[in-house]
Amino acid sequence: DGGITQSPKYLFRKEGQNVTLSCEQNLNHDAMYWYRQDPGQGLRLIYYSQIVNDFQKGDIAEGYSVSREKKESFPLTVTSAQKNPTAFYLCASSIVGAYTEAFFGQGTRLTVV
């Protein structure tokens, strides 16, 4: 089945530690995106990538880093520089084009303990 998979579903991190969230898609999509969602809030764009080995910052990139070494994979690292990392993180992918829709994973809930 084609889809977009995020893992793990729940993640706990100690303060001061970096942590990497996984996002894999087998939809053959060129574009991939990372969003952060705080309780009761909308989605804020962290990073996006439209092609392998290239990515752009979104509105809230500080404290996060990404890589895009393979078309299928777009991991997000939450670094210790991110002051308030506890949130729900969503990954999405799409075809690059004018009338395309975004496909979302089921999210990773990160909690700093």
Add this chain to the structure above:
Amino acid sequence: SQQGEEDPQALSIQEGENATMNCSYKTSINNLQWYRQNSGRGLVHLILIRSNEREKHSGRLRVTLDTSKKSSSLLITASRAADTASYFCATPTHEFYFGSGTKLNVKP
């Protein structure tokens, strides 16, 4: 940014009633999309309306678009308890930006 903003922020209705939510945006678009998010899950695409379209239907969903007012509305007819979710609009260009959403509660 290109993000749309939805209103109302929250809407509570009885099962069987219609639910209407609105989206306003700031710049020119080539399409507008509506998504649904169940609590604790990812977003799911509902419907896309192109800038040269004024109305589109999909099952119990009806979307309108008024490019002169830079606004869109999503109507869910004969709502069900299972429609309880948050609804977001997006006006994509090179990326997808979403607003804060409308949280719909359909009471059985």
